[in-house]
Amino acid sequence: MNNFFQDFENLCSNSGLYCAFGSLKTMTEDFSNYQEWIKKGFHAQMQWMEKNQNLRQNPNQFFEGARSYAIVAIPYNNDFYKNFSAYKVSRYALLNDYHLVLKSILREILAKTISQYPTLKWDIFVDTKPIFERSLALKAGLGFIGKNSCLIIPQKGSWYFLGGVLFDIEFSEESQVAKNECGTCTKCMDACPAGAIVAPYVIDANKCLSYLTIEHKGNIKDILPSGKHKKIMGCDVCQAVCPHNVTSKNNFHPALFNETLAQLNDSALEAIDSPSIFKKLLKGTPFERLGFGKLQENMEYVKNKS
Ligand code: B12
Secondary structure, three states, X not given: OOHHHHHHHHHHHHOOOEEEEEEOOOOHHHHHHHHHHHHOOOOOOOHXXXXXXXXXXXXXXXXXXXXXXXXXXXXXXXXXXXXXXXXXXXXXXXXXXXXXXXXXXXXHHHHHHHHHOOOOOEEEEOXXXXXXXXXXXXXXXXXXXXXXXXXXXXXXXXXXXXXXXEEOOOOOOOOXXXXXXXXXXXXXXXXXXXOOEEEOOEEOOOOOHXXXXXXXXXXXXXXXXXXXXXXXXXXXXXXXXXXHHOOOOOEEOHHHOOHHHHHOOHHHHHOOOOHHHHHHHHOOOOHHHXXXXXXXXXXXXXXXXX
């Protein structure tokens, strides 16, 4: 591996990130899967997923000369969700906002890299860019895509957020794509409380509790009358039942730790009874995407679980 990528990988592992590389090619198969997904309306109200189709298909067009990428994974498994009983909050929501944390770690790494490679052109991506992050991770050999469509790192599991950097440097090596280890297992599909994994590797967001509790502009009860599943913020079921996650212990990157969220529980959530208290307590956390109104609505929906 030429020095640039070796140096970048060393900086990533010193920062507690897993890292792999690939060259930016046209995402033919992924793009046709994506088009099929959009055509079926599986993106629900996420109109933004219909945009920038050219960039989704050709990530080498993000900037002049873009030709390779680093994909990184940051661990987020934690058991702070055990502090709740009346409500269920997913693991990712009980840590600092990974978009902010991972971007700042990648900027630090890039600052060190640029001191050695001053002419480097780059662009960071964490979740929000029109890029198939899981497929880039698969192609770079970081892991395989499970039937729950999550990226699973062999022997480590899927409790990892993804992000990366685009570069204008040639990556000439062929990456070793990880073997798919799902086999005949369908635990995720069978356990999904809303039947959202409509086929292996295919999520219908209209039914996904992660989408319904966070992104859906409307009351969940109109879609899923029973709140017996108790979910108010995200959903971890398809990952929690995954055999590739059984061994993964409390393993989250220290920069993701948030004292307030680590202490959050049913009564603390119920005490948030105004937008100003919500803002004071949960600003800069994943709850901000939800907002005070949707949080109240989701808690009401679960309380009257019928
Ligand atoms: C839109 C989105 C959602 C939507 C839709 C989910 C979805 N499957 O797309 C909703 C709101 C439901 C969602 C939920 C969650 N999300 Co989300 N989400 C995204 C986002 C922004 C885009 C994903 C996308 O392009 N979807 C379009 C469809 C077509 O792509 P796809 O389902 O991934 O299918 C691809 C492959 O599976 C493949 N494919 C399709 N069919 C087949 C068949 C075979 C055989 C194979 C091998 C492949 C394959 O082709 C498709 C195109 O690449 C990504 C960030 C990013 N930019 O990639 C984060 C991302 C995927 N989400 C993430 C997370 C953590 C979650 C949640 C766990 C959060 C939570 N706890 O509630 C849940 C998990 C739900 C799930 N099982 O996917 C992480 C996943 C990390 C990982 N280890 O996989 C990402 C990467 C964000 C990040 N930067 O960390 N998410």
